[in-house]
Structures are given as C-alpha cells and as structure tokens.
Amino acid sequence: MATILVVDDEMGIRELLSEILSDEGHVVELAENAQQAREFRASATPDLVLLDIWMPDTDGVTLLKEWSAQGYLSMPVIMMSGHATIDTAVEATKIGALNFLEKPIALQKLLSAVEAGLAKGVDRPRTAPSAPAVPATPTHAPDVAALAASAPTEAPAETSANGNVARGMPEGEMQFSFDMPLREARDLFERAYFEYHLVREHGSMTRVAEKTGLERTHLYRKLKQLGVELGRNKPEPTEQ
CATH class of the missing domain: 1.10.10.60 (Homeodomain-like)
Structure with missing residues (x-):
C-alpha cells in the first residue's frame, strides 16, 4: 500500500482518481490547488504524486520547479493535462517529472504509470522535510x-x-x-x-x-x- 497525492483543481478528476487508486489498495490524499499540495509536502513525503499542469493559482510545472529547488522532489511525479503542449511535457520531464498522462486518462495507462512510478520510487532517496509530520486522513477504500x-x-x-x-x-x-x-x-x-x-x-x-x-x-x-x-x-x- 502506497500513499499517493493527487493534485487537481477539478473535483470530478480528484474523486475519480481517488476511487480508482483506493480500490487498488492505496491511501489517497487530495489537493485542489498548488498551495494545498505545498502544505502536504511540507509535512509528509508521499510515495507518488499525480500533478495537474493547469491550475488556477500556480501551475503544475511551476510547483514542480519549486519542489526541485527546495529539495522536495524526492518522490516520483506524474504530470497530467488535457491540453498541454509537447514542449510543456518535455519541460516537466527535464525538471524531474517521471511521466506525463494526457486527459482523459485511460484506466490501463493510469494503473501502468502508477505501478511504474511506485517501482521507480523504491530506488529514490526519500528526503523527509524538517517540519513535524502531521497525520493525514486517508480516503477510505471499499470495505466489504x-x-x-x-x-x-x-x-x-x-x-x-x-x-x-x-x-x-x-x-x-x-x-x-x-x-x-x-x-x-x-x-x-x-x-x-x-x-x-x-x-x-x-x-x-x-x-x-x-x-x-x-x-x-x-x-x-x-x-x-x-x-x-x-x-x-x-x-x-x-x-x-
């Protein structure tokens, strides 16, 4: 079981990804903008981040640059967008993004990318921020x-x-x-x-x-x- 941070300003996308990933046994944390993602990353290190590129406050590429400069880019990050250019995807990859998924995201592509990202994350050093950790509230997976x-x-x-x-x-x-x-x-x-x-x-x-x-x-x-x-x-x- 991994902790996955989903950052997307669209509620429908957040809920769908949360439902799918929770069903796969992961703990899913949600952020609707870059500020919420910053706050979560300052207190904990997720195993993987799904990061939307176009957001109202700060775009995903800018947030990726911030994390890279602050030494917070110690976990795999997969970028998502429905209308990003190839240049944007290439830029994000150069900064440190592991992969890029185009919306609407096909289920099999999502699961394959997440699996590959988590496998890649095992090889990465996980640098914990100096701020005290705050317990996160997990999204519940189906309980039968x-x-x-x-x-x-x-x-x-x-x-x-x-x-x-x-x-x-x-x-x-x-x-x-x-x-x-x-x-x-x-x-x-x-x-x-x-x-x-x-x-x-x-x-x-x-x-x-x-x-x-x-x-x-x-x-x-x-x-x-x-x-x-x-x-x-x-x-x-x-x-x-």
Missing part, C-alpha cells in the same frame, strides 16, 4: 469485510419447493421468486452476483471488472444503479 465474513467461499444457487431461489446465503437474504416480475428478479440476481464477486476479490474493482467482463466505468454505474453498498462510510480495518 463484514460481507466477506458472512458469505460462503463457494455456494451454488439452491431452489426451494416454493420456487424461491437463494444464492447459498441465509434464509431471507438475496432471494427471488419465479413469480416476481422479470425486472425485479433480474435486479436481485445481478446485485447478488456483483456482491459475490466483490467478496471473492476483496473489494478490488479492477479484478471484479476482469471477472465480470465489464469496463470499469460501466461497472461503477451498474453497482450504483443496483444499490450495491461498497461500505465507503465505514472505518477502515486497523492494520495488524
């Missing part, structure tokens, strides 16, 4: 521990005499009847289907997407539509 504790490892569907079908769970949970309207029965089955895979893959949306054959964005929309609870408001389990 409670569901995992009660769900069976493998459980085929069972058909009872009254026509109710259960997916191997206790009586009353995720059951549907053949007498139900098709839409209701289908929604109940799909909800049970996705919850089953979330349990098996320990909440990893990447692996669930692979198992179910759905593109990740479509998977998020489907889970929201079905009302599948990812447990984001529950506290994270304490690390042992």
